[in-house]
Amino acid sequence: MKPRLLWIGYGDIAQRTAPLLVKQGWQVVGVCRQPERKTAPAGVELVAASANNETELKALFDEPVAAVVITLTPNDYSRDGYHQAYVVPCRHLQQVFNQLAEPPRVLYVSSTGVYGQTHGEWVDEESATEPTSDSGEMLLQAERVIQGSAATVSVLRCSGIYGPGRERLRQQIQAGTAVISPTWTNRIHSDDVAGFIGHLLAHPEHCEDVYLVTDSQPLLQQDAYARIAAQLGVAITELPRSDKVGARGSKRLSNQRLLATGYQLLHPELASTSER
Template sequence: MSSVLWVGFGDIAQRTAPLLIASGYSVIGARRSPVLDPGAESLSFVQGDGREVEAWRRWLLQKPDTIIISMIPTDFTEEGYRQGYLEPVQALLKALSALQNYHPQIYFVSSTSVFGDAGGDWVNEETQPNPSGFSGMVLLACEQALLASGYTGYIMRCSGIYGPGRTRLIDSVRTGQFKLHQGWTNRIHADDIARAINLLMQRQQVTGMEILHLSDDTPVAQRDVVLWLAEQLGISVESKQKTSSIPARGSKRISNDKLKSLGFEFTYPSFKQGYSQLLTPP
């Protein structure tokens, strides 16, 4: 049975693990906080801090076949991003450097924020990153370290993640705490991320560290999403709320052609399918 070490076992991991287990993998989840009740025979947990090389050394004793990293920042500052993302990647690579004849695949959950503002243009995996904020800069540093490491796997750049428990935009429309702008936005439902990771795990043909965009079929102006949500919620949006400012993450359209060329089909190909499900009472 192939094994997966998932470091940063949060929401995405909890959605993906059942799919991996059903596909025949055993999963070890690593968390900073107290471990969860496994709830499945092929799922176990370990605790530790991914910034510490010694934690990685303990976790790697079992030599998992695949390592998946999906971290969060310790806080929304440059230092928080370095602690949450870059330091764990550096610690992993240092721990691996001491191990001979061991070459796990590494999957890293990154973000399309590495592009910053593209002026509304399409960007794909060949587009040169140009981050405009510290979050994108730190994530790009992680990507560069992994690309230079010699290990195989995937750098998975996710666009804006939404889904159960990730309803900030819906909440902002309900409370009126939002601004309208024409900048292009991109998103992906958390369940589709889980399904995409499961698909990638089945391929096993990757020969290098590949970059892959995880984003749905429908880049859309932020204004259009907000107005659609307001209509679904029966909320009137005043025209005075319109603004031409571009968000901090910039305006760009993320191409998912590479992901779809692998045979992936979205459960939620656009925001309308995904948000409709979230707006429907259980």
């Protein structure tokens, strides 16, 4: 019998990862509020449930569950909206996991927004987490809640995710409205987020508490924008500039723990060609 995997928050990353997991032999169940609006490949079952409803979440575990992947997104980009999207579901899941005779393996997809460094420091999984935004604070609180459950939890802190369907920055650069500031930036392709999730699930011996999911080359914002501009066939010479570090801070992220698992990045750095 195939091991059953629940994906709570079946969105873009879930849709990219699900075919990999099906090939690995998982029975994938995608959980979202409106499954009729989603498409699922063969081998993936979509079910309706709210991550904010503990009764509905508990019912998902009427059958044995070997693994859970959690990718939550807010509907409201306010402090309370982040709290409802990140912290409340994790509290419910903590209660559900604590009542199970055999809690599942859990991967919780978070963000490097939990770090607040602003001076270009090198940051790894052991660095201080002092978020400076509401979203970062609520993500860190949610991490701590889910890690306090009876399940074996790995938190995946992703840097800026790019790839097909994530067009905002490209549009801003093409329109000439993106602002260049003197900050370090870090990125990860959506295919590598999916690939690393599949890799961890295929290799349960890799179960560190936290992984930084980022590529191998932090870039100054100017250099990152120049590479994206080259893909678009435009220049960055006319882009506005600022001498202030933005809300996302300025840091260089280390992916040594990720690489130590044996995962090979599909996109080890941001390309300057049309490859996306």
